[in-house]
Amino acid sequence: MGIANLSNAAAIVGAAESDVIGYPEDLTGHKVTSLQHHIQAIKNVSELTGIPISDIQGIFSAGWSGELAEHLGLRPRYLDTTSVGGCSFQIHVHHALAAIHAGIIDIALVSHGEAGWSYRGGGGGGGGRGQISPGAEMTAAYGTFGAPSQYAHAMVRHFHQFGTSQEDFAHISVVTRDWAQLNPRAVMYGKKQSPFGGPITVQDVLDARVIAWPLTLYHCCLVSDHGGAVIVAKPEIARSLRTNPVWVSGAGESMGHQNILEMDDFTATSASRSAATAYKMAGLGPQDMEMAMIYDSFTITAGITAEMLGLAPRGRGYTLWKDGHAAPGGRLPINTNGGGLSFNHSGMYGMQLLVEAYRQLSRTAEDGVNGIEGKQTEATACVVNGTGGTLSTTGTLVLTSDDR
Amino acid sequence: MAYNKPIPPQGQHTKPFWEGAKAGKLMLPRCADCNRVHWYPRLICPFCHSTNLEWIEGSGKGRLHTFAVQHRAFGGWAEEVPYVTAYIDLDEGDRMMTVLRGVDATKPEEIDIGARVQVEFEQANEDTCIPFWRVCDASSDESGA
Numbered sequence: 001m002g003i004a005n006l007s008n009a010a011a012i013v014g015a016a017e018s019d020v021i022g023y024p025e026d027l028t029g030h031k032v033t034s035l036q037h038h039i040q041a042i043k044n045v046s047e048l049t050g051i052p053i054s055d056i057q058g059i060f061s062a063g064w065s066g067e068l069a070e071h072l073g074l075r076p077r078y079l080d081t082t083s084v085g086g087c088s089f090q091i092h093v094h095h096a097l098a099a100i101h102a103g104i105i106d107i108a109l110v111s112h113g114e115a116g117w118s119y120r121g122g123g124g125g126g127g128g129r130g131q132i133s134p135g136a137e138m139t140a141a142y143g144t145f146g147a148p149s150q151y152a153h154a155m156v157r158h159f160h161q162f163g164t165s166q167e168d169f170a171h172i173s174v175v176t177r178d179w180a181q182l183n184p185r186a187v188m189y190g191k192k193q194s195p196f197g198g199p200i201t202v203q204d205v206l207d208a209r210v211i212a213w214p215l216t217l218y219h220c221c222l223v224s225d226h227g228g229a230v231i232v233a234k235p236e237i238a239r240s241l242r243t244n245p246v247w248v249s250g251a252g253e254s255m256g257h258q259n260i261l262e263m264d265d266f267t268a269t270s271a272s273r274s275a276a277t278a279y280k281m282a283g284l285g286p287q288d289m290e291m292a293m294i295y296d297s298f299t300i301t302a303g304i305t306a307e308m309l310g311l312a313p314r315g316r317g318y319t320l321w322k323d324g325h326a327a328p329g330g331r332l333p334i335n336t337n338g339g340g341l342s343f344n345h346s347g348m349y350g351m352q353l354l355v356e357a358y359r360q361l362s363r364t365a366e367d368g369v370n371g372i373e374g375k376q377t378e379a380t381a382c383v384v385n386g387t388g389g390t391l392s393t394t395g396t397l398v399l400t401s402d403d404r
Numbered sequence: 405m406a407y408n409k410p411i412p413p414q415g416q417h418t419k420p421f422w423e424g425a426k427a428g429k430l431m432l433p434r435c436a437d438c439n440r441v442h443w444y445p446r447l448i449c450p451f452c453h454s455t456n457l458e459w460i461e462g463s464g465k466g467r468l469h470t471f472a473v474q475h476r477a478f479g480g481w482a483e484e485v486p487y488v489t490a491y492i493d494l495d496e497g498d499r500m501m502t503v504l505r506g507v508d509a510t511k512p513e514e515i516d517i518g519a520r521v522q523v524e525f526e527q528a529n530e531d532t533c534i535p536f537w538r539v540c541d542a543s544s545d546e547s548g549a
Contacts, residue, residue, distance in 0.1 A: 134415055134418060137413065137444070138443070138500070139501045143487070144501075148476075210475045261500075
């Protein structure tokens with residue numbers, strides 16, 4: 001069975017964030033709910049593109065699609081509420097591409113709002129109605145809680161297989177922080193935003209408080225608030241708007257496991273498969289990528305994923321940061337917003353990846369909303385990879401600029 | 405002292421495991437068709453999709469696949485930080501999570517990936533014994549190599 005070639009069958013025509021991200025209560029004196037983040041971002045992307053909210057035909061979100069449609073007074077003809085962790089939004093774009101290519105819809109909204117800090121501890125993995133999955137039953141006794149407690153096992157295995165060290169991965173934290181200093185909306189932009197903000201050194205990373213060895217605090221992402229929305233549309237519409245289209249040239253998704261207990265190789269994720277699908281669709285390969293947006297829940301996530309995307313040899317993903325290639329002015333800029341490590345991480349970070357990739361490839365990264373001089377790259381092709389769960393699920397997009 | 409750490413609720417199809425644990429046995433699910441052991445216990449064989457599953461008594465031996473040192477934990481485990489969590493490659497195949505005993509959590513660089521390990525059980529309450537794994541002395545493990 002052949003697969004239809006969906007390459008460039010749709011474009012991202014705009015991306016926007018909610019009005020106040022990071023720690024809204026510190027900045028405004030009041031909390032902003034996840035729904036408010038959604039609606040603000042949707043309103044903003046509608047105004048940016050000139051597409052009325054009433055023209056949206058399909059709604060894609062991580063569990064929110066029914067509520068959003070109702071709140072917006074829409075009667076969508078395509079609903080997708082796939083929620084498989086932080087890569088859900090890359091997967092939504094993949095699904096929107098397919099739905100548009102099939103002619104079911106012309107305009108898709110992908111939205112996310114998550115008050116990950118302000119309402120921390122209030123929710124959780126829902127839906128069990130008192131039942132426990134057998135995977136959880138066999139791991140619940142051991143006191144691990146939260147992502148760092150599990151991701152640390154992957155880093156130790158990487159040390160063992162490839163002879164890497166905490167210091168090697170610390171370079172990812174340092175370079176990502178360099179990017180955050182070019183982004184005024186980054187939580188770690190400077191001391192004014194956070195007492196931990198501003199530049200850091202490898203030694204700072206090594207000396208930071210241990211969360212789950214070998215992960216110190218600076219190997220771990222932020223916990224903050226964010227809302228973001230993108231609109232995906234068919235080419236005829238994309239070419240008619242005042243915003244620059246960014247083409248969805250390739251898309252793929254895959255998963256390795258749900259529970260990390262089932263992870264075959266702790267140093268490899270399904271991004272190798274989701275990326276292979278995306279590259280093939282795009283007719284491009286890793287050597288063609290001029291920047292990358294890589295989910296960095298932890299330094300290990302980014303390092304491994306760079307390997308899975310073919311941007312560096314196995315075991316050597318961290319060298320992209322250590323050797324300066326990923327840094328401002330480098331040959332392969334990575335995580336130009338400051339990443340989940342230093343910009344913003346609300347829990348499911350894939351939307352932040354999308355917004356930044358759109359801004360870079362649409363040449364609006366220095367539009368005054370989200371960037372200062374030096375942040376805009378010249379990249380015409382960007383690989384975007386979300387990782388969800390516990391190194392579990394992945395969605396990969398190959399995005400290209402209209403001037404490529 | 406009463407056991408003060410999380411005690412997992414027991415599912416409907418995992419009873420033989422928990423009954424075995426109370427008797428000090430590591431019971432493992434095996435597919436009677438393809439003969440492979442899997443972990444965690446499934447309703448269907450994840451390899452050949454047969455539902456013809458059985459329980460066997462495992463050797464209780466394995467090797468350390470990877471580990472981490474937890475410096476932050478909740479409930480009863482908070483009193484034990486730092487402690488070592490680990491994934492164990494069972495001699496019968498597939499992998500199990502645990503808290504690893506017999507290692508120094510303050511010297512993670514001295515913990516050997518690939519080390520031989522053996523299961524042991526701790527009684528948590530009347531119905532539940534929790535499996536833990538311990539690094540073997542070289543002399544006490546005849547199958548080690």
